[in-house]
Amino acid sequence: MAMQDPGPAGGGMSVREAGRRGGERVKAKYGSEFYEEIGRKGGEATKSKYGPSFYEVIGQKGGQRPKRKAST
Numbered sequence: 001m002a003m004q005d006p007g008p009a010g011g012g013m014s015v016r017e018a019g020r021r022g023g024e025r026v027k028a029k030y031g032s033e034f035y036e037e038i039g040r041k042g043g044e045a046t047k048s049k050y051g052p053s054f055y056e057v058i059g060q061k062g063g064q065r066p067k068r069k070a071s072t
Contacts, residue, residue: 013021026034046054
């Protein structure tokens with residue numbers, strides 16, 4: 001469920017809608033290559049922090065969902 005923040009004017013844009021609109025604005029301003037560049041930088045930072053073997057571990061997990069914790 002999306003959170004609503006009516007704000008002072010009562011606009012009521014959802015968080016999801018605000019994020020989508022913000023992303024579209026960044027894409028229009030900097031281009032889609034911008035996202036490729038920051039993704040590459042993030043990957044390099046992760047590799048230097050955790051090492052290349054980290055990718056092997058997360059690759060083996062594939063698309064598996066994490067197990068839920070039992071609620072008491």
